[in-house]
Amino acid sequence: MHTSPAKLLILIALSLVILVEGRTVLAFFGINIPPLETALIGLVIIATLVIWAIRPLRGSPTKSE
Amino acid sequence: MRIHQYEKIWIAGAMILIVGFIVTITYGSVGLGITMIGDEEETIAPDELNDDEQFGEPRVEQVGENEYAAYVVAQTFIFQPDPIEIPANNEITFYVTSRDVIHGFYVPGTNINAMAIPGQVAELTVEFDEPGEHGLICHEYCGSGHHTMEGLIVVQSEDEFDLTELSAETPDTVAPGEQIQLNATVENGQLEPLETTVNAEIGDQTFQQDLTVDGKSTQNVTFTADSTQLGVGEHDWTVTVDDYEETGTVEVVSNETDEQAGGDES
Amino acid sequence: MTALFVDEYPAEARLVKAAFLSSFIAFGIGALFGIIQALHRTDIFRFIDSIKYYTVLTGHGVFLVIAFTIFFLVGLYQWAVTDSLERGPVDIRFTWFWYGLMAIGSFLAAISILAGFLEQPPMVLGAELRANVLFTFYAPLEANPLYYIGLALFLVGTWLAGIDWFRTWWAWRDENPGERIPLRTFMVLTTMMMFFLGSVGVIVSILVFILPWSLEITESLNPLLTRTLFWFFGHMIVYFWLLPAYLLWYSVLPKLSGGRLFSDPLARVVFILFVLLSTPVGIHHQYMDPGIAEGFKFIAMTNTMFLLLPSFLTAFTVVASMEHGARQRGGEGRFNWLQALPWRNPAFTGMALAGLVFAFGGFTGIVNAGMNINYLVHNALWIPGHIHAQVGTATALTLMAGSYWLVPQLTGNRLVGRQVALFQVVLWFVGIVFMTNSMFRAGLVGVPRRTAEPQYQGFEYDVPVGSMGELNAQLALGGTLLFISAMLFLVLMLLTVFNNDSEPIVDGTLPPALSGPEDSPQVLDNLRLWFGIAFALVVLAYALPLAGIVAQSGLFGQDIPPFPVSSEAVMYLEFGLDYVGALVT
Numbered sequence: 001m002h003t004s005p006a007k008l009l010i011l012i013a014l015s016l017v018i019l020v021e022g023r024t025v026l027a028f029f030g031i032n033i034p035p036l037e038t039a040l041i042g043l044v045i046i047a048t049l050v051i052w053a054i055r056p057l058r059g060s061p062t063k064s065e
Numbered sequence: 066m067r068i069h070q071y072e073k074i075w076i077a078g079a080m081i082l083i084v085g086f087i088v089t090i091t092y093g094s095v096g097l098g099i100t101m102i103g104d105e106e107e108t109i110a111p112d113e114l115n116d117d118e119q120f121g122e123p124r125v126e127q128v129g130e131n132e133y134a135a136y137v138v139a140q141t142f143i144f145q146p147d148p149i150e151i152p153a154n155n156e157i158t159f160y161v162t163s164r165d166v167i168h169g170f171y172v173p174g175t176n177i178n179a180m181a182i183p184g185q186v187a188e189l190t191v192e193f194d195e196p197g198e199h200g201l202i203c204h205e206y207c208g209s210g211h212h213t214m215e216g217l218i219v220v221q222s223e224d225e226f227d228l229t230e231l232s233a234e235t236p237d238t239v240a241p242g243e244q245i246q247l248n249a250t251v252e253n254g255q256l257e258p259l260e261t262t263v264n265a266e267i268g269d270q271t272f273q274q275d276l277t278v279d280g281k282s283t284q285n286v287t288f289t290a291d292s293t294q295l296g297v298g299e300h301d302w303t304v305t306v307d308d309y310e311e312t313g314t315v316e317v318v319s320n321e322t323d324e325q326a327g328g329d330e331s
Numbered sequence: 332m333t334a335l336f337v338d339e340y341p342a343e344a345r346l347v348k349a350a351f352l353s354s355f356i357a358f359g360i361g362a363l364f365g366i367i368q369a370l371h372r373t374d375i376f377r378f379i380d381s382i383k384y385y386t387v388l389t390g391h392g393v394f395l396v397i398a399f400t401i402f403f404l405v406g407l408y409q410w411a412v413t414d415s416l417e418r419g420p421v422d423i424r425f426t427w428f429w430y431g432l433m434a435i436g437s438f439l440a441a442i443s444i445l446a447g448f449l450e451q452p453p454m455v456l457g458a459e460l461r462a463n464v465l466f467t468f469y470a471p472l473e474a475n476p477l478y479y480i481g482l483a484l485f486l487v488g489t490w491l492a493g494i495d496w497f498r499t500w501w502a503w504r505d506e507n508p509g510e511r512i513p514l515r516t517f518m519v520l521t522t523m524m525m526f527f528l529g530s531v532g533v534i535v536s537i538l539v540f541i542l543p544w545s546l547e548i549t550e551s552l553n554p555l556l557t558r559t560l561f562w563f564f565g566h567m568i569v570y571f572w573l574l575p576a577y578l579l580w581y582s583v584l585p586k587l588s589g590g591r592l593f594s595d596p597l598a599r600v601v602f603i604l605f606v607l608l609s610t611p612v613g614i615h616h617q618y619m620d621p622g623i624a625e626g627f628k629f630i631a632m633t634n635t636m637f638l639l640l641p642s643f644l645t646a647f648t649v650v651a652s653m654e655h656g657a658r659q660r661g662g663e664g665r666f667n668w669l670q671a672l673p674w675r676n677p678a679f680t681g682m683a684l685a686g687l688v689f690a691f692g693g694f695t696g697i698v699n700a701g702m703n704i705n706y707l708v709h710n711a712l713w714i715p716g717h718i719h720a721q722v723g724t725a726t727a728l729t730l731m732a733g734s735y736w737l738v739p740q741l742t743g744n745r746l747v748g749r750q751v752a753l754f755q756v757v758l759w760f761v762g763i764v765f766m767t768n769s770m771f772r773a774g775l776v777g778v779p780r781r782t783a784e785p786q787y788q789g790f791e792y793d794v795p796v797g798s799m800g801e802l803n804a805q806l807a808l809g810g811t812l813l814f815i816s817a818m819l820f821l822v823l824m825l826l827t828v829f830n831n832d833s834e835p836i837v838d839g840t841l842p843p844a845l846s847g848p849e850d851s852p853q854v855l856d857n858l859r860l861w862f863g864i865a866f867a868l869v870v871l872a873y874a875l876p877l878a879g880i881v882a883q884s885g886l887f888g889q890d891i892p893p894f895p896v897s898s899e900a901v902m903y904l905e906f907g908l909d910y911v912g913a914l915v916t
Contacts, residue, residue, distance in 0.1 A: 110889035173777020176706035200790030
């Protein structure tokens with residue numbers, strides 16, 4: 001594990017929040033991301049985070065929270 | 066009291082931000098002239114609205130060159146007048162009051178936003194740049210039908226806009242041989258004189274008259290048709306002034322039936 | 332490990348538990364009503380008719396922002412006073428008396444609201460039992476008198492609670508002469524001073540004007556006056572909802588982070604600022620009201636902006652305390668210390684995320700407070716967006732997180748489902764962002780608040796980005812997540828209460844601040860002085876506007892009769908016909 005499940009959960013939550021709010025901010029600058037694509041981006045972010053988190057560590061395991 | 070150095074910086078920053086916000090808003094008020102709804106208007110008791118000079122007949126009125134006043138009454142669950150027709154590129158001052166409970170006066174997506182409070186008159190001045198239609202809604206909960214309370218603001222181009230009102234009447238029945246008098250009244254609510262033409266039709270007879278109505282006044286026109294020429298029976302009549310049209314019917318009745326009808330009435 | 336609160340103060344713990352129970356019942360009903368609204372107004376799923384929507388809306392407001400928050404507050408404050416003064420109330424029977432008043436009051440208000448679901452409501456006190464007037468109950472819309480009586484009893488109970496805590500403190504002061512007021516008690520006392528001052532408005536509004544008028548003792552009232560008196564109370568009350576969360580952020584959060592509060596004196600300054608500033612700002616809810624001069628609105632605006640200061644100070648102190656805690660736990664680096672925080676602990680994570688949302692929501696509040704920008708958002712869906720970020724998250728999520736820490740100490744039971752609890756607080760965070768983001772965007776295109784069907788015939792909203800359908804779907808999704816989260820919380824609380832054969836693993840001790848009370852000047856504890864200044868500020872802000880309103884249309888208005896809310900539109904139709912008749916003649 002690269003991180004603890006608790007931190008993974010919070011990272012996922014934060015990235016979803018940034019996605020939703022960031023999409024609104026981008027819309028102010030005329031960059032529109034349709035809902036479906038937003039959902040896809042969300043899924044990709046979650047998948048990336050999960051893969052990163054459960055990827056085995058190269059070195060010795062650090063203390064997890 | 067001991068305050069950490071970082072905290073002092075933070076407090077100073079916060080104060081600058083706060084003062085900055087106040088300055089921005091003050092600039093909006095003073096520099097850009099965005100005034101708030103205030104207490105300049107006289108109060109008016111809701112049960113006296115019908116007798117009031119302005120709210121007795123909710124309407125749009127011209128009050129100066131490029132300046133109009135709109136008197137609006139909100140009540141469960143309608144706005145009066147509806148639709149509210151106003152010209153583009155003119156200063157419109159809305160006077161809004163309520164007949165019963167507290168209502169809202171809101172044009173979604175714009176800064177036309179006021180509360181309609183019984184007893185009080187909200188005054189707000191706006192200008193529409195473009196002709197078009199805007200929804201007007203009540204945005205304060207006012208009872209079970211609140212969500213149905215909507216009106217319409219119709220912004221017309223300056224050329225198209227007028228405050229002309231046409232009314233016309235004839236007797237319901239005339240005896241053969243009598244004259245049919247069609248009285249048309251043209252009211253001009255604007256300050257500029259109105260130059261127009263009145264067209265009328267009674268049965269198959271047509272009439273036309275040029276007319277100039279001074280600002281804020283009314284003019285009467287009378288057209289006369291001979292009932293004998295039209296013959297016994299019902300005849301439609303129409304009066305048009307610009308885009309306004311009034312229609313009705315007049316009946317030429319022979320004497321016997323007239324008596325019968327008269328007998329029925331009494 | 333020290334003794335648990337329940338073991339040390341069993342009698343007080345019982346009261347705190349009773350208050351929390353009332354709070355959580357209200358929370359459950361309020362949350363249920365919340366999801367009904369989220370689905371109804373977006374037209375995704377409508378299973379009640381739109382008239383009953385307003386019953387649901389009234390219930391959602393009253394149960395959540397009156398009952399849930401204030402019952403939790405009195406429970407939390409009873410705990411804080413008892414624990415920090417290390418003594419119980421002077422007479423616990425008095426304590427139960429005020430709790431009883433609050434319970435009866437909220438019960439009466441609740442049945443008058445819930446009667447809105449009946450097809451044939453009973454006649455009570457000479458009128459149909461109805462209260463579809465929302466929690467702001469703007470006259471001349473009229474509820475059954477029972478609703479106002481319930482609210483009045485509830486408020487009186489809350490007043491007595493404040494008096495009870497002052498009595499406890501006076502008794503403690505006699506036993507401990509010369510000592511500083513412990514921080515948590517200081518927070519309780521200042522909050523209640525604020526409440527005493529600010530609630531005068533609504534109490535006068537109900538007892539002098541609305542209740543006699545609804546009982547037909549008086550014939551008329553001045554709607555602008557009762558509305559202004561409501562908002563005299565109405566902005567103070569939002570801080571009354573918020574300050575329990577502040578108390579937890581200042582006292583419990585630093586400890587959960589693994590450290591200590593950064594600064595005791597600044598915490599005191601913050602609470603004093605709330606006493607001073609939270610009432611003379613209420614007119615900022617009335618920027619769009621006729622009958623209040625522009626100058627008074629300007630004064631309310633500047634006062635409101637200065638109210639940002641205590642929240643900025645809080646942001647600093649709370650984050651600094653968290654960083655201190657993280658470094659005690661071995662956190663290093665400029666930002667890496669964040670990783671050392673106890674994210675696994677739902678109590679900590681809930682409070683931290685609530686604080687984050689509060690910071691964001693605070694900026695939306697600045698938009699509301701900016702009086703000329705307010706034209707764009709007044710009574711639009713933007714406003715509930717702001718409310719749900721603030722009371723709906725900063726307060727509600729903090730209170731839920733605090734419950735995970737406090738309830739085990741009150742029951743002596745171990746918290747059930749710590750991981751589910753963590754998921755619950757994170758779910759709330761995600762849900763609120765989905766919902767409020769949609770509300771802010773919809774508000775900016777002009778979708779109004781407080782309506783069963785924001786779909787109109789005469790026009791379409793001009794949505795620059797996306798569509799109304801998308802905004803509605805996002806709102807409903809957020810609302811659903813929040814509802815699931817709320818139910819999870821209640822289930823965990825229920826399971827914890829019945830988790831009898833367990834030992835809680837909570838340490839209830841709270842460490843002293845890094846910079847303790849010895850660093851704060853004695854004058855901060857001079858509560859009389861601060862109350863005096865607060866009173867003067869309220870007089871300055873409100874004397875002239877109130878005098879102006881009374882001078883314009885009289886103390887009792889100009890023949891303003893009641894308009895009882897009714898399940899049927901008949902009354903309105905009759906009224907409309909009268910009106911049309913008047914036009915014709």
